[in-house]
Amino acid sequence: xxxxxxxxxxxxxxxxxxxxxxxxxxxxxxxxxxxxxxxxxxxxxxxxxxxxxxxxxxxxxxxxxxxxxxxxxxxxxxxxxxxxxxxxxxxxxxxxxxxxxxxxxxxxxxxxxxxxxxxxxxxxxxxxxxxxxxxxxxxxxxxxxxxxxxxxxxxxxxxxxxxxxxxxxxxxxxxxxxxxxxxxxxxxxxxxxxxxxxxxxxxxxxxxxxxxxxxxxxxxxxxxxxxxxxxxxxxxxxxxxxxxxxxxxx
Amino acid sequence: xxxxxxxxxxxxxxxxxxxxxxxxxxxxxxxxxxxxxxxxxxxxxxxxxxxxxxxxxxxxxxxxxxxxxxxxxxxxxxxxxxxxxxxxxxxxxxxxxxxxxxxxxxxxxxxxxxxxxxxxxxxxxxxxxxxxxxxxxxxxxxxxxxxxxxxxxxxxxxxxxxxxxxxxxxxxxxxxxxxxxxxxxxxxxxxxxxxxxxxxxxxxxxxxxxxxxxxxxxxxxxxxxxxxxxxxxxxxxxxxxxxxxxxxxxxxxxxxxxxxxxxxxxxxxxxxxxxxxxxxxxxxxxxxxxxxxxxxxxxxxxxxxxxxxxxxxxxxxxxxxxxxxxxxxxxxxxxxxxxxxxxxxxxxxxxxxxxxxxxxxxxxxxxxxxxxxxxxxxxxxxxxxxxxxxxxxxxxxxxxx
Numbered sequence: 001x002x003x004x005x006x007x008x009x010x011x012x013x014x015x016x017x018x019x020x021x022x023x024x025x026x027x028x029x030x031x032x033x034x035x036x037x038x039x040x041x042x043x044x045x046x047x048x049x050x051x052x053x054x055x056x057x058x059x060x061x062x063x064x065x066x067x068x069x070x071x072x073x074x075x076x077x078x079x080x081x082x083x084x085x086x087x088x089x090x091x092x093x094x095x096x097x098x099x100x101x102x103x104x105x106x107x108x109x110x111x112x113x114x115x116x117x118x119x120x121x122x123x124x125x126x127x128x129x130x131x132x133x134x135x136x137x138x139x140x141x142x143x144x145x146x147x148x149x150x151x152x153x154x155x156x157x158x159x160x161x162x163x164x165x166x167x168x169x170x171x172x173x174x175x176x177x178x179x180x181x182x183x184x185x186x187x188x189x190x191x192x193x194x195x196x197x198x199x200x201x202x203x204x205x206x207x208x209x210x211x212x213x214x215x216x217x218x219x220x221x222x223x224x225x226x227x228x229x230x231x232x233x234x235x236x237x238x239x240x241x242x243x244x245x246x247x248x249x250x
Numbered sequence: 251x252x253x254x255x256x257x258x259x260x261x262x263x264x265x266x267x268x269x270x271x272x273x274x275x276x277x278x279x280x281x282x283x284x285x286x287x288x289x290x291x292x293x294x295x296x297x298x299x300x301x302x303x304x305x306x307x308x309x310x311x312x313x314x315x316x317x318x319x320x321x322x323x324x325x326x327x328x329x330x331x332x333x334x335x336x337x338x339x340x341x342x343x344x345x346x347x348x349x350x351x352x353x354x355x356x357x358x359x360x361x362x363x364x365x366x367x368x369x370x371x372x373x374x375x376x377x378x379x380x381x382x383x384x385x386x387x388x389x390x391x392x393x394x395x396x397x398x399x400x401x402x403x404x405x406x407x408x409x410x411x412x413x414x415x416x417x418x419x420x421x422x423x424x425x426x427x428x429x430x431x432x433x434x435x436x437x438x439x440x441x442x443x444x445x446x447x448x449x450x451x452x453x454x455x456x457x458x459x460x461x462x463x464x465x466x467x468x469x470x471x472x473x474x475x476x477x478x479x480x481x482x483x484x485x486x487x488x489x490x491x492x493x494x495x496x497x498x499x500x501x502x503x504x505x506x507x508x509x510x511x512x513x514x515x516x517x518x519x520x521x522x523x524x525x526x527x528x529x530x531x532x533x534x535x536x537x538x539x540x541x542x543x544x545x546x547x548x549x550x551x552x553x554x555x556x557x558x559x560x561x562x563x564x565x566x567x568x569x570x571x572x573x574x575x576x577x578x579x580x581x582x583x584x585x586x587x588x589x590x591x592x593x594x595x596x597x598x599x600x601x602x603x604x605x606x607x608x609x610x611x612x613x614x615x616x617x618x619x620x621x622x623x624x625x626x627x628x629x630x631x632x633x634x635x636x637x638x639x640x641x642x643x644x645x646x647x648x649x650x651x
Contacts, residue, residue, distance in 0.1 A: 011646075012646075053474050055470060055473045055474055056645055056649070057645065075476045075478060076476075078474060078475060078476040078477075079476040081474070083474035085470070087467050087470045088467065088468075088470050088471040088474060089466050089467030089468045089470075089471060090468065090471070091262070091266060091468055091471075092266075092466065093265070093266040093269040093270060094262070094265065094266060098262075098265065102258065102262050103475055105258050106255060106258060106475045106476060106477045107475065107476055108476070134269075150471070
């Protein structure tokens with residue numbers, strides 16, 4: 001489970017002064033559910049997810065991820081999380097198998113378990129053909145599979161995806177979307193950020209609309225449709241963000 | 251700290267490092283080839299060029315001297331000089347290397363010798379031009395021999411012994427063993443090269459493991475693993491240190507063999523007649539390596555810290571280039587004549603190691619200084635490592651954009 005409690009992140013910028021990237025974000029995501037964090041570029045999605053993955057430390061507030069506090073027990077949190085984004089690249093000079101093995105070992109897996117997990121994941125993702133090929137020689141689709149294998153190797157109960165389909169072609173994006181759905185079906189807690197409305201409509205059990213660092217609306221799609229009187233998610237998004245957007249512009 | 255995780259990071263970094271062609275060039279090829287090429291190659295080339303220049307019969311021009319036929323005849327008889335007819339543009343001809351030198355014999359030179367009047371013979375040459383110097387030297391030798399003959403004849407005419415001009419001899423005698431003479435001459439250079447290569451060996455991996463990772467997007471990948479940042483920085487640091495030490499070790503081995511080969515050329519006797527022993531003993535090599543160890547730690551940690559601050563490979567290179575000067579300047583300072591170890595200099599990083607390496611290669615072991623330098627460099631290295639671990643905790647550095 002993920003439970004964000006008033007997460008805040010502020011950065012200091014020499015030119016712009018204090019930047020409030022995330023401001024009091026709270027939500028809950030349950031096992032076997034997908035929570036979609038929807039927002040425009042710069043809305044605070046990545047910062048929120050990085051805080052949940054303990055890559056960044058919150059300035060204020062906290063979150064409980066897989067039963068561990070992100071501020072108090074960040075290493076325990078990371079051991080129970082699989083984090084995937086387009087920014088999480090692969091080591092170019094390691095082979096696909098070495099890459100996954102490395103992360104398995106860092107997650108504390110013993111050699112026997114690691115071998116079993118790798119055989120299982122590589123078989124499931126149809127990766128045996130490029131097991132020993134260096135990551136810099138792989139196609140984009142193959143690289144995504146290695147990244148998926150890397151996040152799954154320690155079988156984490158919580159999966160965090162930060163715009164995982166950004167810049168990918170249709171077929172590779174489909175692989176990712178299917179993988180996210182499979183994670184939910186296996187009972188994992190899944191949170192992912194995107195600005196692609198169709199992905200949210202297809203996948204999410206709960207949606208959070210984030211703008212200017214604040215969570216402005218939250219709930220299942222049907223509830224948001226009823227609340228804002230719109231069927232199309234894009235229209236709902238504009239309605240939620242619109243007044244705030246104007247206020248920001250002004 | 252989790253030693254197992256540090257080991258995993260180190261092993262992974264080592265695997266990637268060994269698979270990088272650029273690494274092999276900066277760590278293995280350059281130190282292994284730089285010294286033999288620089289020392290043996292250049293020395294052999296210099297010997298060959300000097301030999302060729304000596305073999306050439308220089309063309310020289312005689313200006314005047316028509317009233318001194320004996321001198322002219324003596325010059326014409328020389329096998330190692332080719333006398334060319336004089337022309338008014340002789341200066342231009344020397345500059346254009348058409349002739350190597352010219353000698354102006356003053357009017358009435360031979361007659362003046364008979365009367366005891368001292369005249370001056372002028373030799374013109376092009377300074378800095380080897381073949382021109384050789385031509386001038388041969389002319390000068392002819393005239394010096396001629397002068398000696400005149401002196402001997404004059405003394406003989408007056409029944410005076412030759413010792414009247416040289417009542418006693420003055421000589422300098424070296425007491426330093428030959429290997430120490432070699433060490434004193436080249437010890438500073440060895441220290442300088444080891445220090446420089448310790449740094450250059452660490453530079454590329456330090457950039458690749460920090461700014462390079464940021465640029466490739468793998469920094470976020472590793473930060474999302476349960477690995478503690480202290481373990482991450484230590485694993486990376488150990489790899490950078492390995493690269494630095496590998497470069498230093500290979501450079502010492504390479505230098506040792508280069509000097510050994512060079513010693514056989516007898517080319518660096520400096521005209522003293524004595525052979526210069528240019529071999530580095532195992533003890534000296536081990537001592538130089540030991541002194542370079544804390545310095546390699548210092549360089550590795552500092553380079554890692556600075557490179558981590560950069561967003562890209564290119565930016566890291568621009569930060570680290572000035573550091574090369576910061577290392578080269580104190581290392582070169584130790585080569586300056588008159589700079590010797592003192593308690594104050596022994597605590598100045600880099601300069602101290604360079605100075606002690608000079609002493610060690612020269613065969614002198616000042617144990618007090620060795621201890622002071624080793625310990626002070628260890629303190630600086632520990633401080634730099636502490637700084638590196640702190641930098642890896644800072645989000646503003648890791649996610650600088």
